Amino acid sequence: EIVMTQSPATLSVSPGERATLSCRASQNVRSTLAWYQQKPGQAPRLLIYGASTRATGVPARFSGSGSGTEFTLTISSLQSEDSAVYSCQQYNNWPPTFGQGTKVEIK
Amino acid sequence: EVQLLESGGGLVQPGGSLRLSCVGSGFSFSSYAMGWVRQAPGKALEWVSLISNSGITPYYADSVKGRFIISRDNSKNTLYLQMNRLGDEDTALYHCARDRRLGEVSNAFDVWGQGTMVTVSS
Secondary structure, three states: OOOEEEEOOEEEEOOOOOEEEEEEEOOOOOOOEEEEEEOOOOOOEEEEEOOOEEOOOOOOOEEEEEEOOEEEEEEOOOOHHHOEEEEEEEOOOOOOEEOOOEEEEEO | OOEEEEEOOEEEOOOOOEEEEEEEEOOOHHHEEEEEEEEOOOOOEEEEEEEOOOOOOEEEOOOOOOOEEEEEEOOOOEEEEEEOOOOHHHOEEEEEEEEEEEOOOOOOEEEEOOOEEEEEOO
């Protein structure tokens, strides 16, 4: 089973600043990597799939990059509504696995 | 509006059974593979099971294989998860989710329900 490791566990960023979240896979997962946003009491929301493709309706300030074992989610200008937990998921190998999540807080 | 609504969670004793349901609306339910993803309190999301859009091919995580059965009724736009021999480790919020690939399996999920809570305790 592929282990997904996210860092940092918590990220505190001021509004308007850039947030950079990392996700590392224990094996090569090519570009089959998704990012999800989860707010308290809400269902997860798909942000990015294929490592860098934004899902429908996702604001352009969210971008994904990377391939193989190293991936990054960048929020270019943090808004107050971006406070949430962000999880990465690989779906290249069986079973699909998720990272532990990075909590983004507004400073 | 595309929606998924789960039901059927609750408190069950160890060794017991429970059946979860998920009703989809606002999209062509029979065109998408559907899955279950769970999240134990304070833990990461965990992929549990998925079924092809036709209902012919099921997939299971090793942790539930032989105990859980996924099925669907496309005439009712409903996904099911029959959970048997439940243990403490199955306590979690269970989300129903839609595979983002039309007619195929990718295991990336673009629509999620809010979940139904399953608590296994004596």
